[in-house]
Amino acid sequence: MATDIEIAQQAKMQPIEDIAAKLDITPDQMERYGDYIAKIDYSKVETEANKGKLVLVTAITPTPAGEGKTTTSIGLADGLTKIGKKAAVAIREPSLGPVFGVKGGAAGGGYAQVVPMENINLHFTGDIHAITAANNLIAAMMDASIHNGNPTNLDPRRVEWRRAIDMNDRQLRNMVNGIGNRADGVPREDGFDITAASEVMAVLCLAEGVDDLKERIGRIILGYTYENEPVTVSEIKAEGAVASLLRDALKPNLVQTLEGTPVFVHGGPFANIAHGTNTTIATKMSMSNADYTITEAGFGADLGAEKYMDIVSRFADFEPDAVVVVATIRALKMHGGKELDELKDEDVDAVRAGLPNLVRHIENMQDTFGMNVVVAINTFPTDTEAEVEALREEVADRGVNVVQATHFSDGGAGATDLAEEVVRLCDEPSTIKYAYDLEDSLFDKVEKIVKNVYRGDGVEFSTKARRKLQQYEDLGYGNMPVCVAKTQMSFTDDAKRKGAPEGFEIAIDDASISAGAGFIVVQSGSIMKMPGLGKTPAATKIDVANDGTISGLF
Incomplete structure (x- = not known):
């Protein structure tokens, strides 16, 4: 089978105007970035009606064997299109750090991909760079305020705002800056976080318009005074300038799957640091213009889906109509005690030993959050019927169907059964619940x-x-x-x-x-907001030819 990037480069993409037309978005509502990418002006497109169904894709606890949550989200949307539904996807955009560090690309895989894959993985429309600039403008204005008389009385030893860059660079985690002459600033400890971990990223993803964006930026706490009072961005009068840098970044990006299903790729907070989902604006735009919107939450359901329910759904006032929990037989074997190099051979006992992880995620989605659930098996060639049957037996008493999907190798045609089950679940009643009340301490x-x-x-x-x-x-x-x-x-x-x-x-x-x-x-524990590169990062395999063709993105 060809590599992901080879499959993507062989695809015949449709003009972005044609993709937008599938959502009744007209050329005057778009800002084209070439032939196959556009930003959509949310001020000209309905984003409030929430007319369509919302499907949340989550997964079991991650393992090195892989689960394929993004790939399943894309395959499911293509599957819905195959069975005649008006579907769209709303997912996060890749950060350069993981692309060059571990992932080598984050736009799906196999025949369930979002294209143009190279652009999406490398710079895209510049949103993350705008967030980087916005973060660092706040830092620059804060330090200028300290240097020029410190009218906010901000204690330099209690500054919590850090600089940002969209790259894995461990050398920047901790530093002392402002050294040199008096005109060079106030010496203090500082450091960089990766842009996806910046609060500006989280703010952009939860904001519902420019006014809301400015209000949220103004509330950001920079640090504390000598009297232990918080100092906010509004006190250094930075929210207007910062929002101006984010004006275009706030507009959702529209692209397409290999099969021409519309995809909004917008925003990218990490799920083990922030809330881990794409922007509220993109999701609402999709829900207002498609009958089914597929979105995903980062990592396993205990992190990503919990935050989606307890934070995103609360803020955005929408709730999923169905939840897809993605699992692989390979990953279940790892949860059952097998090592990565032991996953090819059939081992029903290992699958059964790993199933409690899946069951706990199902129970959380059903009992804690009140959701309708389907389990999607992202199928690998090494899966056996006995292993799959063991999975079906285990979850049967939860009233949950298990659907095998082959979207990685077959595209949308391999996810039509999953699409049919999702349609059925979306028509079943559900009422969202939360893990806690906001009135709790x-x-x-x-x-x-x-x-x-x-x-x-x-x-x-x-x-x-x-x-x-x-x-x-x-x-x-x-x-x-x-x-x-x-x-x-x-x-x-x-x-x-x-x-x-x-x-x-x-x-x-x-x-x-x-x-x-x-x-x-x-x-809890040591959570790095600035990753580092490994001994052999994915960047060592990425290259570009004289004709501009990129290789090495997975």
């Missing part, structure tokens, strides 16, 4: 996530985390939702504990406030 919210979603026994707050959470409550932020930053590789805070562990506590080591985004982040 911040401490209780974290505890309820741990008990209701991770199925742990409780929470151990460090003195530092407890002090910060109490401070946020005292400052009036206690009614915000919480966003847990922890390893994505386990229900626990130990990445090595696979399956569905029991009898554990989650240690909360630190906390921070994203007042612009509107949530409190609680951190």
Whole structure:
């Protein structure tokens, strides 16, 4: 089988005007970026009606064997189109850091891809660069304010705003800047986060227009005064300039699948740091102009889908009509104790041993959040009928259907059964529930996530985390939702504990406030906001020929 990029380069793409027309979007509502990419002006396109059905794609706990959540989202949308439905996809855009570091591309795979793949993975329409510039404008204006008399009384030792760059660069994690002559600034500790971890990214993804964007930017907390009072972006009068940098980035990007299904690729916050979903504007635009919108939440359902329900659905006032939990037989074997090099041979016992992980995610979606669920098996050639049957038997008593999908090799035709089941589920009644109430204390919210979603026994707050959470409550932020930053590789805070562990506590080591985004982040363990490159990063395989053809993107 050809590589992902070879398949993408062989595709015959449709003019972007034709793709937009499938959603009744007209040329005067578009800003073309070449023949196959356009930005859509949300001020000219309906984004409020939410007329269509919303389908959330999530997954079991990630493993090195892969689950294929984005690929399944794309294949499902093509499958819906195959059975005559008006469908669209709304997903995140790739960050250059993971593209050059591990992933080598993040636009689907096989015959379930979004194109033009190279553009989407490399720069795209410049949205992430605009977010980078906006983040760093805030930093520059803040440091200029400190240098020029410090009218906000911001304590340089309590600055929490960091600079950003869209690259994996561990050398920039921690630094001292402002050194040199007096005119060179105020010396202080600083550092860079990857742009996807910037609060500006989260703000853009949750904002519903320019006014909301400016208000959220203004609420961002930069640090604290000598008297322990928060200093916000509005106090340095930066929100207008920052929003102006994001004016075009706020407009959703429209592209297409290999089969011509419309796709909005917009925004990209990380799910183990922030809320991990595409923009509210893109989702609402899709729901207002398609009968079925497929979106996805980052990592496993315990991180991405929990945040989608408890944060995104609350803020955006929409709820999924159906949830697809993606699993692979290979990944279930890993949760059952097998190693990556042991997955080719049939092992029904290993599948059964790994199934509690899937069942816990299903139970969370059904019982904790009130959702209609289907399990999609992203099929591999090594899967056997006995292994699949073991999976079906295990989830049968939950009233959940298991559908095999071959979209990776067969495109939309390989996901029509999944599409039919999704259509059926979307017509079933459901009422969204949440893991906690906004009126709960911040401490209780974290505890309820741990008990209701991770199925742990409780929470151990460090003195530092407890002090910060109490401070946020005292400052009036206690009614915000919480966003847990922890390893994505386990229900626990130990990445090595696979399956569905029991009898554990989650240690909360630190906390921070994203007042612009509107949530409190609680951190368990060491969560890097600036990844580094490995010994052999994906970038070593990426190249460009004299004619401009790019190779090496997976």
